[in-house]
Amino acid sequence: MKKLKKKITVRFFSLNAKNSFYDDFISTYRVNQENDNLVRIFNVRAKKYLIKIGTSFTHQGNESFFLSVVRERNTWQARALSNGIISGVPLNQGILGDPYYYVFLPHKRIILGFTTGPSESLKSTANITLQQFNRDRTSRITAVPVSKDAEFDKLNKLQVITKVKFNVDTTGLNHDDDLPVFLKGMNTPAFQDSKLTFSRSNLDDGQYEDHIIRSDIKELLESDSCSALSVVGKNEEGILQTIRLGNVYAVYRMTLELRDKFVNESKAKELLLEAMSYFDGTN
Structure with missing residues (x-):
């Protein structure tokens, strides 16, 4: 066998x-x-x-x-x-x-x-x-x-998160539990057997609260379904920074x-x- x-x-x-x-x-x-x-x-x-x-x-x-x-x-x-x-x-x-x-x-x-x-x-x-x-x-x-505290320190220093990019295999998601806001609507048959790459821009337009975004980023990091994750945001000086969170935990x-x-x-x-x-x- x-x-x-x-x-x-x-x-x-x-x-x-x-x-x-x-x-x-x-x-x-x-x-x-x-x-x-x-x-x-x-x-x-x-x-x-x-x-x-x-x-x-x-x-x-x-x-x-x-x-x-x-x-x-x-x-x-x-x-x-x-x-x-x-x-x-x-x-x-x-x-x-x-x-x-x-x-x-x-x-x-x-x-x-x-x-x-x-x-x-x-x-x-x-x-x-x-x-x-x-x-x-x-x-x-x-x-x-x-976790590796240094990587989270970089994330915590961002004043505003403007973009989140990640690769996710939706076949590994647990559809019984609540999904992160980034994955809402992605647990449908149209997505279930594909590896997908998403980019969610303009997260600072008031539609999503900042603490929810940060919480969902941590959920994605804990998931084996997420193979890559990067966050773009503005620091205290208003300068855009990209943080790659590939292996934080x-x-x-x-x-x-x-x-x-x-x-x-x-x-x-x-x-x-x-x-x-x-x-x-x-x-």
């Missing part, structure tokens, strides 16, 4: 959380392991999630934690058999969706992970997953992409050769350990 090539992108996130959360996570993780309570299924905004606690391991002398998550996706509505019978997908228990794999490093306050599903949901799924280990239900856990990319489309937990953990070694060597 011919092997399939699959591109994997591991992303790194720092966490905004109360100090007590890290101890809460470790104790909850250990208690569930001791009680052999390794799997939990729950709903968030009408979407099912499954979290599976893996085996913890030592990294740089500190305990680190492997998590497997499946996020429900209702794209698959039917199955067709060779005899022509078309029916719904039978599920006696569990859920059907995309796998997400994470390693949480409490000593560094970092979580890294990847998915073979829509990459735009990797951060939000990490937030939802970690929240399940938070005993303080009044506080929220927020994952923030680890810390990521680790690799290409796998698989016999199946599915990346199993053993292989996922191996890839994340490889990504951790890369991250340690660059920070």
Whole structure:
């Protein structure tokens, strides 16, 4: 059987959380392991999630934690058999969706992970997953992409953004989630199987608020669907500047050769350990 090539992108996130959360996570993780309570299924905004606690391991002398998550996706509505019978997908228990794999490093306050599903949901799924280990239900856990601060400093110094250019593959977009303003209307069948280049000019004409533009630029940077991004704007002196934001976030990319489309937990953990070694060597 011919092997399939699959591109994997591991992303790194720092966490905004109360100090007590890290101890809460470790104790909850250990208690569930001791009680052999390794799997939990729950709903968030009408979407099912499954979290599976893996085996913890030592990294740089500190305990680190492997998590497997499946996020429900209702794209698959039917199955067709060779005899022509078309029916719904039978599920006696569990859920059907995309796998997400994470390693949480409490000593560094970092979580890294990847998915073979829509990459735009990797951060939000990490937030939802970690929240399940938070005993303080009044506080929220927020994952923030680890970035190269110098590049963002250049972007923040622009007083006005006048143009945004980017290359995007719309087939990789997650149409279940809200799209950045630049991609509104692009999740239609006419665009879905093409790699496109867009230029949105005159963003300072009042149609879009500046903070929304900046927020959507960051969303594009987090997306594997976006292969190139440049921003044109005016600095404090009113001079036009072009900032190329091709590789602002810390990521680790690799290409796998698989016999199946599915990346199993053993292989996922191996890839994340490889990504951790890369991250340690660059920070």
